[in-house]
Structures are given as C-alpha cells and as structure tokens.
Amino acid sequence: MRKMAIYCCKRSNNQSLSHFLSSSPWRSADLLKSVRTKAIQTIGKNGVLILDESSIKKSGNSSVGVSHQYCGNLGKKDNCQVGVFLAYFKKKRRMLIDERLYLPQKWIEDRTRCLKAKVPLEEIKFRTKHELGLEMIDKAIEEGIPFSYVTMDGFYGENPELLTELESRGLTFVADIAVDTLVYIEEPVAEIPAKKGIRGRKPTGPRVLNTLATRIDSLSSSIEGWKLIKVRKTERGYKKVYFKAIKVWRRQNKLPCEKPLWLLISKDSESNEIKYSLCNASEDTSFDKLAKMQSSRYWIERAFQDAKGNCGMAEYMVRNWNAWHHHMALVMLAMLILLSYQKKFNKMYKMSTTGVIWILKYHNPLKRIDAFEIARILNQDNELRRKARVSRLKGS
Numbered sequence: 001m002r003k004m005a006i007y008c009c010k011r012s013n014n015q016s017l018s019h020f021l022s023s024s025p026w027r028s029a030d031l032l033k034s035v036r037t038k039a040i041q042t043i044g045k046n047g048v049l050i051l052d053e054s055s056i057k058k059s060g061n062s063s064v065g066v067s068h069q070y071c072g073n074l075g076k077k078d079n080c081q082v083g084v085f086l087a088y089f090k091k092k093r094r095m096l097i098d099e100r101l102y103l104p105q106k107w108i109e110d111r112t113r114c115l116k117a118k119v120p121l122e123e124i125k126f127r128t129k130h131e132l133g134l135e136m137i138d139k140a141i142e143e144g145i146p147f148s149y150v151t152m153d154g155f156y157g158e159n160p161e162l163l164t165e166l167e168s169r170g171l172t173f174v175a176d177i178a179v180d181t182l183v184y185i186e187e188p189v190a191e192i193p194a195k196k197g198i199r200g201r202k203p204t205g206p207r208v209l210n211t212l213a214t215r216i217d218s219l220s221s222s223i224e225g226w227k228l229i230k231v232r233k234t235e236r237g238y239k240k241v242y243f244k245a246i247k248v249w250r251r252q253n254k255l256p257c258e259k260p261l262w263l264l265i266s267k268d269s270e271s272n273e274i275k276y277s278l279c280n281a282s283e284d285t286s287f288d289k290l291a292k293m294q295s296s297r298y299w300i301e302r303a304f305q306d307a308k309g310n311c312g313m314a315e316y317m318v319r320n321w322n323a324w325h326h327h328m329a330l331v332m333l334a335m336l337i338l339l340s341y342q343k344k345f346n347k348m349y350k351m352s353t354t355g356v357i358w359i360l361k362y363h364n365p366l367k368r369i370d371a372f373e374i375a376r377i378l379n380q381d382n383e384l385r386r387k388a389r390v391s392r393l394k395g396s
Contacts, residue, residue, distance in 0.1 A: 021243055021316075021323045028322075028329035030188040033143065035332050036097045038265050042146060042340050047090030049140060050300040051133045051152040054103070055080040056314050056316055063124035063319045064117035067104040083328065084129050086136040088147070089299040095335040095341070096165075096303050098139060099328045101321070121225055130162045131154070138349065141169065149281070151297045160252035167259070167280060174279045174293045181276065183248040183263060188256040208256060215275050219246060220265050227287055231295040241266040243291040250278055261340070264294045287386065288354035 040047075051171045057069040057080045064081070072081040086098040103233075107114060108126045109361045133156055140147065149172035156162060156173025166173045223245075230238040248263040249256045261280040267273070277294045307313035311334040316327045338356055343360070345351040369377075 017114055018318075021318055021324070021326045022320055024326070026326070028325040031329045032098060033056070035336050036088075036140075036143060036145060036328070038340075039095055039097050039336055042336065042343055043088060043093040043095070045151040046088045046148050047088050047144040047146075048296050048299075049137065049145075049147045049150045050087040050089065050297055050303075051084070051089070051137070051150060051156055052297070052300045052304075053080045053082055053084045053129060053155070054304055054313075062117070063326055064119060064321050065101050065105065065107060066105050069104060069134050081324070081325075082129070084132040084136070085300075085304075086133070086140065087300040087303045088145070089126060089296070089303070091338060092299075094299045094303045094306070095339055096307055096332050099325070099332075100136060100138045101324055102129055102132060103127075118322060120321065123321070127215055130159045130361060134162060134165055137171070138169075149293065150175065151293070153297060157229075160250065163250070163278070163280075164252060164257070172279075172281050174274065174277050174281075174296070176277045176297065177216065179215070179217040179274075179276065181216050183216055183250055184208070184211055184256050185214055185219070185246065185248055187260070188249055206255060213251060216248075216263060216265075217274075219263065220267070220276075221273050226267070227291075229268075229288055231292050232298065239295070240269040241291060241295070242269060243287060243294075245266075245279075245287060247283075247291050248278075249314060266291060266294055306338075306353060307331055308334060310338060310357060 025380075047108045053072065055069075055073055055076055057071060057074065058066045059079065060066070061079075066079060066081050068077055068079055069082060070076070071078040071082075074080075082102040084100045084102055087094055102128070103114075103119070103123070105126050108124060109121075111124060114124045116138065133152070137150060150166060151174040154176040154255050157177050158181065163173060163175060170338050189210045190206045190208050192206050193203045193209060225244040226242040228240055229243045230240050232239045243264070243266045245265070246263045247260045249260050251257065259280070261278055262285075264275075264277040266275050268275075275294065279290060279293060281290060281293065306314070311331045313328070315330045316323075318324060319325060338353055340361065342351055342357045344351055345356060
C-alpha cells in the first residue's frame with residue numbers, strides 16, 4: 001500500500017489510500033458481485049469452481065484473524081491470516097472470484113478484540129473453513145453462475161459433511177482425499193445386527209454386515225486397469241498420468257452413504273506420485289474426462305500465483321476487517337482487468353500476463369521521483385518508525 005501511494009497519489013503519503021481501504025464505506029461484496037459477472041463473460045460459461053485457502057504470514061496480534069495456525073505457504077504452523085477463496089477457470093483462463101476471512105475460535109471468544117479490529121457484529125460467530133467454502137458456493141448458485149463442477153483439495157475433500165451438502169444441492173464435485181481414507185468397494189448393507197446370545201445389551205445402532213471398509217491406497221497396488229491419459233498441455237509438452245477409476249461407497253459417521261461414486265486414482269508418469277479423489281460424476285463419464293476433472297485443481301495454484309505475483313495479494317499492511325476485504329476485492333478486480341486485456345490482445349497476438357503488464361506500464365507510466373521527493377519520503381518513514389517505537393514503549 002505504501003508503494004502504491006508513493007507512485008500513484010499526488011502527494012506521496014498513504015493517508016488517502018489508507019482511508020480508502022480501511023474506513024471508506026464502499027462494500028467489497030458489491031464490487032465482487034460485479035467482478036464475478038464480468039469474469040464469467042470474460043472466461044466463459046460452464047467453467048469450474050475451485051475451493052482452496054491461502055495464508056499470509058503476519059507479525060503481531062492486531063491484524064484481524066491473525067493467529068498461530070497452519071500456514072500453507074510455509075507448510076507449518078506460524079502467525080498468519082487465512083483466507084478461504086473460490087476460483088473460476090475454463091480453458092487455462094482463471095481468476096479468484098470470492099473470498100472469506102477465517103476467524104479462529106479464540107478471536108470469536110474475544111469480543112473486545114473483534115470490535116477493535118472492526119469486525120461487524122453479525123460476523124462475530126465461529127464458522128469452519130468448510131462452512132465458509134460452502135457459503136461461497138451457495139453465493140455462486142444464488143447469482144446464477146453457470147459452472148460444471150466443484151473441485152477441492154484434501155482438507156475440504158476429507159470433510160464428509162461438506163460432500164453431503166454438495167450432493168444435496170445436486171452439484172458434481174471432485175474432492176481430493178488422503179491415502180488412509182476408508183471406502184467400501186462392494187455395496188454395503190447397513191442394518192442393526194441381531195443380538196447374539198442372552199448376555200449383554202441388544203444392539204441399537206446399524207452396522208455394515210456384509211463387507212469391510214478398505215483403505216484406498218491398497219487399491220492402487222494393482223497395475224490392472226491403468227490408462228495413460230494426457231490431462232494438460234504444458235510448456236514442455238503434455239502432462240500425462242496413469243489413471244483408473246473404481247466405483248466405491250464413501251463413509252460418513254462410520255456408516256456408508258447411500259449412493260456410490262467414483263474413486264479416481266492417478267499416478268504421475270514422471271514422478272510416480274499417486275493422487276486420490278472422490279467424484280460423483282455420472283457413471284457414463286469417460287476416463288479421459290474424469291482424469292482431466294481430477295487435475296483441474298492445478299489452476300487455483302496458478303490463480304494464486306497471478307494474484308500474488310501480479311496483483312499484490314500478499315502486499316498489504318492493513319489490520320481491520322473492512323481493509324482486508326477491500327484489499328482482496330481490489331486484487332480480484334485487478335486480476336479481471338489483466339485477464340480482459342489479455343483476451344483482447346490475444347485476438348491479435350498470443351500474449352502472456354507479463355506482456356499485458358508491460359503494455360499497461362507503457363501506456364500508464366508511474367510518476368518519476370526526484371531526489372527531493374525521495375528525501376521527503378525517507379524523513380517521513382523515519383518519523384513514522386519513531387512514533388511507532390514510542391507507542392510500543394507506552395504500551396509495555
């Protein structure tokens with residue numbers, strides 16, 4: 001934000017920009033709704049929704065939602081903020097279209113801390129990341145966004161309640177799962193078993209009587225049924241996987257779900273890394289399509305790269321609720337602008353996002369900064385640091 005103020009504002013202080021992000025009353029939800037509408041027009045209908053999260057490391061404990069929690073970027077627990085995001089993609093075009101800030105339980109329990117961070121009263125309630133993800137998917141349905149299916153990583157895919165909620169909405173999903181996930185490979189029969197003998201209590205709960213649950217990693221040991229499939233074009237050719245799909249029944253609360261679905265198993269042709277997913281696509285779906293559906297979560301990683309590398313997603317120093325949501329909404333607006341220009345330029349010449357940025361910089365050059373301006377900026381920074389040190393000393 002500071003860098004933006006230096007190069008874009010008439011005076012190189014960030015007060016007006018800070019007010020715009022932190023205190024201005026404009027609604028990020030309204031902007032995001034417009035961004036989503038335009039994104040579908042730009043990318044195309046019947047794309048894919050991808051659910052994932054992204055964490056940004058933060059120091060201190062004042063930034064809204066910051067906590068010692070798992071930070072995916074670092075692969076370990078650290079002090080960070082976690083946002084749950086929804087992306088939309090079709091034919092390599094992708095972008096983030098919605099967000100929710102995750103508030104850990106200890107934030108919800110500290111009402112004073114929430115109010116200090118300007119969290120709205122109606123938002124001071126604990127919601128899991130799965131609930132936040134489902135909320136965004138419901139918002140997409142409510143707005144009539146035409147999508148083909150939803151895909152997600154193992155953290156979300158291993159939540160059976162979320163998958164059941166998606167099924168109840170009539171949605172097709174592809175959900176990654178862990179290697180130790182248990183499924184049934186033959187149709188299970190769940191009934192209350194008859195009492196054996198005269199001793200002990202009479203059974204009251206249903207159990208699966210005709211088969212045992214199987215770990216999914218035991219189903220990948222056989223080479224039978226593997227098919228080599230090209231799932232995505234890359235700069236070095238095609239990404240290929242050995243793939244097979246098996247009909248299974250998933251479990252919830254240790255009992256089988258009623259309808260069978262696909263267990264997708266893919267093995268990378270180069271690294272031999274094996275990936276498992278559950279998918280409730282129709283039985284007549286081809287293996288080629290299922291394999292490409294399983295690989296589509298790759299595109300949210302590219303969307304996060306675009307957001308952080310080109311649109312400053314992780315470059316902010318704001319603390320309150322509104323500021324975080326304003327910043328993320330503007331990031332998605334920037335992604336849409338770049339994507340729109342890229343689509344426009346591609347009609348004449350195949351253009352990368354980097355190429356679009358260089359063209360925009362040429363037509364909208366940043367203002368030049370002379371020596372006097374640099375000296376003023378340095379003096380201002382020194383004064384801000386001095387005041388911050390004094391403030392910390394008073395609080396200690």
